Amino acid sequence: MATAHSRAAARLTMSPAVILLLGWMLIPLVMTLYFSFLRYNLLMPGTEEFIGTLNYQYFLTDPAFFAALGNTLALVGGVLVLTIAGGIGLALLLDQPFWGRGIVRLLVIAPFFVMPTVSALVWKNMLMNPVNGLFAAIAKALGLQPFDFLAEAPLSSIIMIVTWQWLPFATLILLTALQSLDRERLEAAEMDGAGALDRFIHIILPHLARAMTVVTLIQTIFLLSVFAEILVTTNGGPGTATTNITYLVYAQSLLQFDVGGGSAGGIVAVVLANIVAVFLMRMIGRNLDI
Amino acid sequence: MARAATNRHKLVVTLIAWTVGIVIFFPILWTVLTSFKTEAEAVATPPTFLAFHWTLENYAEVQQRSDYFLHFWNSVVISVGSTLLGLLVAVPAAWSMAFVPGKRTRDVLMWMLSTKMLPPVGVLIPIYLLFRDFGLLDSRIGLVIVLTLINLPIIVWMLFTYFREIPGEILEASRMDGAGLREEILFVLLPMAVPGIASTLLLNIILAWNEAFWTLNLSASQSAPLTAFIASYSSPEGLFYAKLSAASTMAVAPILVLGWFSQKQLVRGLTFGAVK
Structure with missing residues (x-):
């Protein structure tokens, strides 16, 4: 009985949210697009002029862009592989009955609630520092040379920090999915003589496929925009060793004040994120029964 | 055996x-x-x-040296403020999506989700320039506005998935009894949806508390929440591990406790209902 009256009410109640989001998305995005075709530097006001696609040509042929693209892919890919593999392992572990399961669960999900700047600085200084860090102390105790993580392997170190932050998320989702698995199927397979590995590959893994896809897509959205962790540990360096696309755009626009070039980079980032978003939206949409 | x-x-x-x-x-x-x-x-x-x-x-010194409580208070104002503002806008929207769905409801929901996938650097420059021109840089109100907008899709979605579990007949019955739209939402829907609204509130406070792109780029000394305040330890002077630890512990502890309480809702909220 959706009357004309309730239809009008629906439109009325929905409009504030729609208008706000429309404004938030459309106005700045159109401005970015417009800036991206201008020569526009904050240090040289009054010299703005239309230069066509020149900003894009510069941005897309800049060696820093290729470095940043490679770093972005390595960061996203590395963290995805580590969190999903680790998450499956942890989910299988936490799904077993043992003493203090609730407490261990709390310990495992804790890193997700630590703000990015705190986790990055704690890892950088108190764990990874080659002089005073805990890892250096452990290395010395074992008679090894301390390793200067952020200088020798900067990108891997950042992957490690970000993995620590996202492992709880993957674990929680995979564990939730695992707990919906029909136990009788596992028991039946065991009776039929299927070994643990067989059961894992043929029953558990296919059951987790959906959750793995969800984890992949959602983490990708967030991982493409990793920023704070890079800002407070390496500032994108040494050189461009840890500069991802997000950081590159930030550096170009707010450190070099090149609004035009930065905007072109921003649009490139939007296009890249959209490719991922299309897949994610399809998955969630399929699940939405209205 | x-x-x-x-x-x-x-x-x-x-x-x-x-x-x-x-x-x-x-x-x-x-x-x-x-x-x-x-x-x-x-x-x-x-x-x-x-x-x-x-x-x-260390705790005493962190407060003395840098007015820690100002930044703590900024974090509270920004995360709670943006969440409440978001709920105010999202409750009516989620009500209509859950109880008066039309042909386009699905598209609107998906579109809202898509705004969440817009990478922040895509709109960083215009927002920065607009904030500069309107005097909103380094202001708490500016950060409240931005965080409300970036978390609004998640709030609408979470509320929508919770509202959908409430039988619509009850709302219809109240309508038959002559309740207006405002009464229907305030006195019939909200009391039934308290658990869902509470989890939405909790999760969004957590997300806003830890947000570290906009807070780092749009705040300076006055409005900086803890995310930005802690970042100032990236260029330290002298020995600072104990002070960094004290500042970090105070920044993380309250939200960690909230997070532990909301672990179930976390899955649901962050997967937009795709995994429950």
């Missing part, structure tokens, strides 16, 4: 699980412990674990 074997198995799993759990939790534990050390002890080799002289001086 079988029982003994099960128990032995359980013991082994217990040992492994606790070891893994403590290793993952260790950076947080280490931060908390270090916050109670003196600066000299914080960098001592070999590191001391529990047998050190426990002190609270």
